[in-house]
Amino acid sequence: MAQILLSRKAACNTHGQDSSYFLGLQEYENDPYDPKTNPTGIIQMGLAENQLSFDLLESWLQRHPDAAGLRRFGRVVFRELALFQDYHGLPEFKRVSAGFQQHNVRLQALADLMGDLRDNKIEIDPRKLVLTAGATSANEILMFCLAEPGEAFLIPTPYYPGFDRDLKWRTGAEIVPVHCSSSNGFRITRAALEKAYQGARKRNLSVKGVLVTNPSNPLGTTMSRNELGALVDFVVAKDVHLISDEIYSGTTFDSPRFVSVTEAIEGRAHVSDRVHVVYSLSKDLGLPGFRVGAIYSNNEAVVAAATKMSSFGLVSSQTQYLLSALLSDEEFKGNYTGENQKRIKQRHDRLVQGLGRSGISCLKSNAGLFCWVDMRHLLRSNTLEGEMELWREIVYEVGLNISPGSSCHCDEPGWFRVCFANMSAETLDVAMRRLQDFVASGRARDGDSRQRKKPILGKWMLTLSSSDRRSERGC
Numbered sequence: 001m002a003q004i005l006l007s008r009k010a011a012c013n014t015h016g017q018d019s020s021y022f023l024g025l026q027e028y029e030n031d032p033y034d035p036k037t038n039p040t041g042i043i044q045m046g047l048a049e050n051q052l053s054f055d056l057l058e059s060w061l062q063r064h065p066d067a068a069g070l071r072r073f074g075r076v077v078f079r080e081l082a083l084f085q086d087y088h089g090l091p092e093f094k095r096v097s098a099g100f101q102q103h104n105v106r107l108q109a110l111a112d113l114m115g116d117l118r119d120n121k122i123e124i125d126p127r128k129l130v131l132t133a134g135a136t137s138a139n140e141i142l143m144f145c146l147a148e149p150g151e152a153f154l155i156p157t158p159y160y161p162g163f164d165r166d167l168k169w170r171t172g173a174e175i176v177p178v179h180c181s182s183s184n185g186f187r188i189t190r191a192a193l194e195k196a197y198q199g200a201r202k203r204n205l206s207v208k209g210v211l212v213t214n215p216s217n218p219l220g221t222t223m224s225r226n227e228l229g230a231l232v233d234f235v236v237a238k239d240v241h242l243i244s245d246e247i248y249s250g251t252t253f254d255s256p257r258f259v260s261v262t263e264a265i266e267g268r269a270h271v272s273d274r275v276h277v278v279y280s281l282s283k284d285l286g287l288p289g290f291r292v293g294a295i296y297s298n299n300e301a302v303v304a305a306a307t308k309m310s311s312f313g314l315v316s317s318q319t320q321y322l323l324s325a326l327l328s329d330e331e332f333k334g335n336y337t338g339e340n341q342k343r344i345k346q347r348h349d350r351l352v353q354g355l356g357r358s359g360i361s362c363l364k365s366n367a368g369l370f371c372w373v374d375m376r377h378l379l380r381s382n383t384l385e386g387e388m389e390l391w392r393e394i395v396y397e398v399g400l401n402i403s404p405g406s407s408c409h410c411d412e413p414g415w416f417r418v419c420f421a422n423m424s425a426e427t428l429d430v431a432m433r434r435l436q437d438f439v440a441s442g443r444a445r446d447g448d449s450r451q452r453k454k455p456i457l458g459k460w461m462l463t464l465s466s467s468d469r470r471s472e473r474g475c
C-alpha cells in the first residue's frame with residue numbers, strides 16, 4: 001500500500017541492498033560483539049574500515065588545535081566557512097577570489113597526497129580533480145556522465161558489493177560481470193573481458209566502459225603495469241571508457257608496488273580522455289565519515305559536467321578546512337602513510353596466520369583491509385546454496401560477520417571476504433579462536449547444527465537474496 005505512493009525508482013530493488021553483504025552488516029548491528037558487555041556477540045569482519053591509525057590522526061589534531069577549532073593563526077574563521085559555497089564552475093564562485101584560492105589550496109593538498117601515493121611518478125593536476133562526497137558519489141557521478149540508462153559497464157568479479165547500488169540504482173546503468181577465476185588468482189584476462197563484452201552485445205546492451213578497482217576489493221591485489229596496459233588496449237579497441245577506482249591505493253603494504261592507471265597511460269596521450277580515476281580518503285586515512293572523495297580525469301568535458309553534478313554531494317567547508325591543514329603537513333603525511341601501511345601489513349599477517357591455524361588459506365595479497373579467503377573445503381555442497389549455508393553457520397554459530405563471495409558476484413562457491421582492520425588485535429584473535437573451534441569440531445562438513453544461540457532466521461536468511469542470485473531484472 002505504502003509503495004503505491006512512491007516513484008518506481010524508490011520502490012524497485014535495484015539498490016542491491018538486499019544482498020548478504022548488507023544483510024550481514026545488519027545482523028551485526030542486532031548483536032554486536034563487545035569483550036565485556038557482549039562476549040558472545042557477532043564480530044564484525046564484513047566492514048572494510050581502517051581503524052589502525054586513529055592515534056596518529058588524533059595526536060596531530062591535539063598538536064593543531066587551530067585546524068579542528070576552525071581558526072587560522074588563532075583567528076576564528078567560522079563565518080567564512082559557514083558562508084563558503086563550493087559551487088565549482090559557477091560565475092559567482094569564481095568572483096569570490098579569496099574563496100577561489102582556498103579551494104585551490106584544498107584540491108592541491110589532495111592532489112599532492114594522490115601524487116605521493118603514486119610515488120610521484122606522475123603529476124596530479126588539481127584542475128582535473130572534482131571533489132565528491134566519497135568514492136560512492138564519485139562513481140555514481142561518472143556513471144551519470146558516461147552512460148545512459150540501460151547502457152552497461154563491465155566489471156571484473158569478484159567486485160565490491162556496493163557497486164550494485166552505487167552504479168545502477170539511480171542512474172539506471174547496468175553492470176555486466178567479467179567472470180574471473182581462481183585458476184589464475186582472479187586476474188583479469190583479455191579473454192574474460194571479450195566474453196563479457198560479447199555477452200552484453202547478445203543481450204543488446206551497449207557497453208560504455210570497464211570499471212576496475214585497483215587495488216582490488218575484495219581480492220587485496222594490485223594490477224601490474226602489463227595488465228593495466230592490456231586493459232587500456234581493450235578499452236581503446238572497443239572505443240569505451242575506463243574507470244579505475246583507486247580508493248585503496250594507500251593501503252598497499254607489500255610488493256609489487258601499486259601502479260595507478262594514470263601512470264600506465266603516460267605517453268599515450270590519445271587514450272587519456274577515456275580514463276578516469278576515483279579516489280577517496282575513506283580507506284587510506286580511515287575517514288569514511290568525513291565523506292571526501294574525488295574524480296580525476298583528463299577529459300575536460302567530464303570534469304566540467306562532474307563538477308556541476310558534485311553540487312548534489314559536496315564536501316562541507318569545515319571538513320575541507322581541516323583536511324587541507326592536515327594534508328599540507330608534509331611531515332605528518334610521510335610518517336602517516338608509512339606507519340599506516342606497516343600496521344596494515346602486521347594485521348594482514350595476523351589474520352593469515354590465524355586462518356592458517358584452522359587450515360584455511362587466502363589468496364596472496366599485497367593491499368587492502370581484507371583477505372580473500374578460500375573455504376571451499378568447508379562447503380557441504382559445491383554450490384552457491386552450499387556457500388550461503390556455510391555463511392549462515394559462520395554468522396550464527398561462530399559469530400563472525402564475513403562476506404560470502406556470491407555477494408561480490410564471484411561464481412565459484414566457497415570464497416569469502418574477511419576484513420581485519422576495523423577491530424583490535426585481541427578481537428581478531430577471538431575471531432580466529434572461534435573459527436578454529438568451529439573447524440576442529442567438524443560442524444561445517446557434518447552438518448551438526450548445535451547453535452551458539454537462538455538464531456531467529458529472518459526470511460532473507462533462508463533464501464538467497466535477489467542480489468546474490470544476480471538477478472538481471474531491473475525495475
Ligand SMILES: Cc1ncc(COP(=O)(O)O)c(C=O)c1O
Nearest residue numbers: 134135136160213217280282288
Ligand atoms: C571499491 C570501493 N569503492 C567505493 C567505496 C565507497 O567509498 P566511500 O566511503 O569513499 O564512499 C568502497 C567502500 O568500501 C569501496 O570498497
